[in-house]
Amino acid sequence: MTDLRLVLKSLTARSTSTVVTCLLIAIAVALLISMLSLREAGRRSFTRGVGNAHLVVSGDSSPLVAVLNGIFYANPPRTPLSESKVTEIAGSMPWSWAIPTQLGDSFRGFPVIGTTPAFLDDFEPAMGEPWRIRRPGRNIEGPFDVVLGSRVAAATGLGVGDRLFLTHGMGVDAAGGDVGIVEMTSANAEDDPHDHGDHDGHDHDGHGHDDHGDHDGHDHDGHDHHDHGDHDGHDHHDHHGHVHADGSPHVHEEATFEVVGVLEPTGTHHDRILVASIEGSWFLHAIDRWEAAGRPLPESVDELEAEDRLVTGMLLRTPVRAGRNSSAMLQSAFDRLRRDPSITVASPATQIDRLFGIVASLDAVFVALGIGILVSGAISVTLVLWNSMELRRRQIAVLRVLGCTRRRVLGLVLTESAMIGVVGAVLGVGFAVVGARFAAEVLASKTGVVILPTIDVDSSILIVAGTVVLAAVAGVAPAVRAYRTPVAEHLRPLD
Amino acid sequence: MDPALDIRDLHFRRPGGFEIDVPELRIAAGEQVLLTGPSGCGKSTLLMLAAGLLDLGAGSISIAGQAISEVRGAARDALRADRVGMIFQTHHLLPGMTARENVGAALLFGGVPKGRHAEIADGLLNRLQVEPGTRIDRLSVGQQQRVAIARALAGEPSIILADEPTAALDPEHAANAIALLQEICRERGAALLLTSHDPSLESSFERVIRFSDLARSEEPTS
Structure with a gap:
């Protein structure tokens, strides 16, 4: 007791x-x-997700939005930067690296970032933890290469060698349907009118993941990327002009992207992206612009004009001594960029602090x-x-x-x-x-x-x-x- | 040897106005006393006073030579834990616990080392023929009363104050319980002051005191 x-x-x-x-x-x-x-x-998580980027530049209206859009893929920035502006910024300072990013496309609801190979080589999704590409696989090289984030690969079941269409616009998932995944017959059946009628709903019903096994055969068809651009582009001319006019997201079947790599998980939101070549991204946008202008569609990325070669943002890093993340140059770089009224420059770290101040x-x-x-x-x-x-x-x-x-x-x-x-x-x-x-x-x-x-x-x-x-x-x-x-x-x- | 209970010139007045005066009551060590009187005459109050559960107006009460009326608070509680055992009409056992735990509870507040609690409890309960591990609610009324007796004796008190302990029992059980209580008090050397309104118990006690002879109690006059 x-x-x-x-x-x-x-x-x-x-x-x-x-x-x-x-x-x-x-x-x-x-x-x-x-x-x-x-x-x-x-x-x-937010601080980690900034990775090793020191600055974000975009045409967004505020620095916070620039960071949310540019690094956290919240929305595609509305105001693009011209390629010449990108070149100017890239040359304005001795950057450690300067990577252009083009947002605005998606694949089954996952954001696509059109960029250069440097994005996977130099940008680290988390500080000190570079990207790792699963074997077999490689970085993007050609204009229609795409590398999948780990969550994208896990969610879609796609892997190296698979082909897919990207959607112009964000937030389309078509209730889990196989939006944008190349199905052999429809991808090549440009003479089948019924297939194209489906695009508003983005609903390629009935094409389950089982179908993907067929793609291996597709790879050996002898089509190269330009082939897809060629024949699809021409034949879908009218149709896409119409769809784009109402501003709704739509699948671009003009260009087939090929998965060339899958990324290892990083434990950040970057696992949800698809990394595509910026030229491929420009190509999709050029189709819409040229279509609207009533011009014949481009056949390869070489035909693109300066108006097509726009980016939505840039990620920048100033040189630092090994093992450190701060740089004496950062403040002066920031101040110099801020003087340019045509762009918004933001320090992600500062903006994350601001965001959490609000939250x-x-x-x-x-x-x-x-x-x-x-x-x-x-x-x-x-x-x-x-x-x-x-x-x-x-x-x-x-x-x-x-x-x-x-x-x-x-x-x-x-x-x-x-x-x-x-x-x-x-x-x-x-x-x-x-x-x-x-x-x-x-x-x-x-x-x-x-x-x-x-x-x-x-x-x-x-x-x-x-x-x-x-x-x-x-x-x-x-x-x-x-x-x-x-x-x-x-x-x-x-x- | 000091008397088990020594009351002198006791005066107590309850807030309601009820008053008791006890000029003298002395119970020798080991002595057994029956205090009789009608219900409500003040017998229970006298026991509460003796146990130090009520504060005196005047006079003194000593238990085994220690003046319980002179000490207060924790010291008085400790004196009660060590020197006084109480038994009531209703057993007032702790529900949901075993007989052993109930007896052990009495030792919780006294000076007996913890290691000996179970041994003491089991010894008493076996003597009183109650299975120590049985829960209180599974025991008969008679057995519960025996657990209450064991609990009162556990701390080896100088005196047991029993307030109408058999009122809840039928006459045959009551007689047995009283006999048992007297026997075990003798065995353990504890004095016994037992109150009852039942005159049939008088033959069992060597000393019987009528409350009206001992004390003067008054209802409020207004």
């Missing part, structure tokens, strides 16, 4: 209210820990919510114990008769309430671990924001300790009531 046994017995004697109160506290603790952990993990107020709401639930949990502890005192006065009186001091009675009740706090808090940590993992998974699959569901140990300990203290405080009023229990009055016979 111990004091602890007395406390446990008292808790289990009221198992329902004990369980409910513990759960209430557990939910509050889980909410708080998840919020704090996700906030930190989210911030880390912080929202965080505060959730944290306040968690604290609110925690406080209501504590109040419920008070109520439950207070009411139980009514029933336990006789028991307390008996303990007093046996020689238990008032102070010890106080301690027993406080221990009891603190224990509800301990159980609730521990449960809450468990919920948070499971919940954060779940939330991270959902976030990763919906937005590509990869956060590592790590529970922040320091803040968790703080929250658990705070919860136990709060629960103990919640027991003060009932404990004082127990302390004051007049013994003699509560030992009268039950009659």
